[in-house]
Amino acid sequence: xxxxxxxxxxxxxxxxxxxxxxxxxxxxxxxxxxxxxxxxxxxxxxxxxxxxxxxxxxxxxxxxxxxxxxxxxxxxxxxxxxxxxxxxxxxxxxxxxxxxxxxxxxxxxxxxxxxxxxxxxxxxxxxxxxxxxxxxxxxxxxxxxxxxxxxxxxxxxxxxxxxxxxxxxxxxxxxxxxxxxxxxxxxxxxxxxxxxxxxxxxxxxxxxxxxxxxxxxxxxxxxxxxxxxxxxxxxxxxxxxxxxxxxxxxxxxxxxxxxxxxxxxxx
Amino acid sequence: xxxxxxxxxxxxxxxxxxxxxxxxxxxxxxxxxxxxxxxxxxxxxxxxxxxxxxxxxxxxxxxxxxxxxxxxxxxxxxxxxxxxxxxxxxxxxxxxxxxxxxxxxxxxxxxxxxxxxxxxxxxxxxxxxxxxxxxxxxxxxxxxxxxxxxxxxxxxxxxxxxxxxxxxxxxxxxxxxxxxxxxxxxxxxxxxxxxxxxxxxxxxxxxxxxxxxxxxxxxxxxxxxxxxxxxxxxxxxxxxxxxxxxxxxxxxxxxxxxxxxxxxxxx
Numbered sequence: 168x169x170x171x172x173x174x175x176x177x178x179x180x181x182x183x184x185x186x187x188x189x190x191x192x193x194x195x196x197x198x199x200x201x202x203x204x205x206x207x208x209x210x211x212x213x214x215x216x217x218x219x220x221x222x223x224x225x226x227x228x229x230x231x232x233x234x235x236x237x238x239x240x241x242x243x244x245x246x247x248x249x250x251x252x253x254x255x256x257x258x259x260x261x262x263x264x265x266x267x268x269x270x271x272x273x274x275x276x277x278x279x280x281x282x283x284x285x286x287x288x289x290x291x292x293x294x295x296x297x298x299x300x301x302x303x304x305x306x307x308x309x310x311x312x313x314x315x316x317x318x319x320x321x322x323x324x325x326x327x328x329x330x331x332x333x334x335x336x337x338x339x340x341x342x343x344x345x346x347x348x349x350x351x352x353x354x355x356x357x358x359x360x361x362x363x364x365x366x367x368x369x370x371x372x373x374x375x376x377x378x379x380x381x382x383x384x385x386x387x388x389x390x391x392x393x394x395x396x397x398x399x400x401x402x403x404x405x406x407x408x409x410x411x412x413x414x415x416x417x418x419x420x421x422x423x424x425x426x427x428x429x430x431x432x433x434x
Numbered sequence: 435x436x437x438x439x440x441x442x443x444x445x446x447x448x449x450x451x452x453x454x455x456x457x458x459x460x461x462x463x464x465x466x467x468x469x470x471x472x473x474x475x476x477x478x479x480x481x482x483x484x485x486x487x488x489x490x491x492x493x494x495x496x497x498x499x500x501x502x503x504x505x506x507x508x509x510x511x512x513x514x515x516x517x518x519x520x521x522x523x524x525x526x527x528x529x530x531x532x533x534x535x536x537x538x539x540x541x542x543x544x545x546x547x548x549x550x551x552x553x554x555x556x557x558x559x560x561x562x563x564x565x566x567x568x569x570x571x572x573x574x575x576x577x578x579x580x581x582x583x584x585x586x587x588x589x590x591x592x593x594x595x596x597x598x599x600x601x602x603x604x605x606x607x608x609x610x611x612x613x614x615x616x617x618x619x620x621x622x623x624x625x626x627x628x629x630x631x632x633x634x635x636x637x638x639x640x641x642x643x644x645x646x647x648x649x650x651x652x653x654x655x656x657x658x659x660x661x662x663x664x665x666x667x668x669x670x671x672x673x674x675x676x677x678x679x680x681x682x683x684x685x686x687x688x689x690x691x692x693x694x695x696x697x698x699x700x701x
Contacts, residue, residue, distance in 0.1 A: 204595065204598075207591075207595065207598075208595075208598060210588060210591045211587045211588055211591055211592065211593075211594055211598070212587060212588060213587075213588040236593075236595075237591070238591065272677075277609075279609070318605075319608065319609060320478045320479060320480075320608070321477060321478055321479060321480040321608075324477045324478055324504065324505065325478065326478075326503075327478055328471065328474065328475075328503075330598070331471075331474075331475060331478070331597070331598070331601050334598050334601060334602070335601070335602075335605055338585075338602055341586065341587070341588075342544075342546070342586060377687070377691075380691055380695075381687065381690055381691065383695040383696075384690045384691065384693050384695050384696070385696065386686070386687070386690040399683065400683065400687065403680050403683065403684075407670060407671075413670050416666065416667065416670065417670075419653070420644070420648065420653070420667065421691060423648055423651045423653040424644075424647055424648065424651065424688060424691045424692050425691050425692075426651050427694060428647075428650040428651050429651075429652065
């Protein structure tokens with residue numbers, strides 16, 4: 168509310184905000200007002216880490232600060248990135264919010280199920296991607312994510328305002344905290360929870376390595392088909408939920424395969 | 435989103451909206467924009483019955499219509515009242531949303547608990563009161579309610595925008611509805627169920643191919659380590675739950691990688 172004491176909010180933001188909460192990542196947001204109201208929604212729910220990828224109107228943005236209604240600590244601490252891969256580089260777990268169904272094969276979670284997964288794996292540094300107001304995330308953005316979050320809304324009118332989408336995810340994260348608010352059980356791979364997950368920069372370097380080696384070998388039938396083939400390949404490997412050990416193994420395997428076999432005569 | 439087809443939304447609003455959903459009652463709202471964004475949030479969650487008590491800037495309000503982003507059926511159907519008692523006159527159950535604790539002795543519910551109560555008593559005509567932006571509901575307004583709803587937010591920053599408060603209550607009502615919308619997660623297996631899984635013989639030929647190529651390249655440090663390395667690799671790839679299409683893609687990728695890159699001089 169406009170009457171909130173901004174200094175008080177700033178001073179208390181870190182005290183009441185969660186250090187283990189997910190990072191909220193706004194991808195190519197258009198309106199400063201929406202960045203501000205998203206920041207307010209985050210702080211309402213105790214989240215303070217915002218990242219912004221290529222905002223249309225530049226950064227800092229005075230409209231964002233005004234619309235934040237006192238959530239200055241979120242706006243002031245927001246980090247700016249040029250691309251989604253840079254914004255997620257050191258994260259362990261990335262969700263993509265989408266309104267529309269995607270043809271990509273990825274786990275699809277409700278906000279509640281996603282929040283419960285985050286609460287069960289507090290050591291994993293997580294991020295949630297939100298797309299631009301008009302178009303949402305594109306397929307390339309989504310391909311980097313481990314899973315998709317779909318908010319179960321009225322199918323005839325499902326398009327949420329950006330800050331509203333941020334609020335629902337933040338609110339579910341907050342209410343998943345105490346046992347009283349949540350009620351469900353769900354299945355995720357419990358067995359892998361002890362194994363350190365690879366972070367996104369490790370996975371992205373692995374992708375870059377394969378994609379580069381394939382390009383050298385004229386793997387892609389045409390330049391036009393390359394993005395789709397790369398996306399499919401990334402989606403397929405992300406389904407493994409790669410651990411650090413997996414990524415090291417895969418690096419080893421692929422490096423070995425790209426070597427020429429020794430000539431039998433050498434032995 | 436701005437791209438929503440307004441006529442379509444209007445035509446489909448009643449079809450997808452709930453006749454047993456609660457009435458959303460905005461008490462002395464100040465800004466038309468907030469009335470509009472509240473309407474959008476309602477329709478997102480399948481609610482269409484809005485009542486407005488003594489709006490500061492009169493009614494109808496063109497800013498409300500513009501901010502509704504297509505939720506015209508909600509704005510167009512909103513009913514106007516002079517006072518809270520008139521607005522709730524024929525309702526069976528009334529909740530009051532508040533940010534601050536009240537000295538009044540009334541049951542205090544979370545949004546989730548309130549939504550579950552509403553779903554359990556579909557025959558009861560219910561309404562939820564939301565106060566003005568700056569001050570919230572006054573004690574007289576609250577005294578009319580059967581119970582208070584408090585949204586569990588960051589105590590250092592708990593003041594929600596009006597439309598955000600409407601969204602949380604509407605969203606909880608919606609997700610309390612059917613099994614599909616609530617906390618159950620759709621797992622990968624659901625989303626991939628239409629895609630034929632690779633059968634074991636296809637997967638095994640793929641493994642044999644990789645393992646053979648790796649052996650040719652002296653990948654295994656020793657014969658003793660080979661079985662364990664092969665097992666780990668197989669386990670890792672099986673976690674993908676490979677489809678036929680995946681196996682074909684992987685064959686293509688690995689075949690390409692084992693080729694020598696063309697000599698740059700050849701081109």
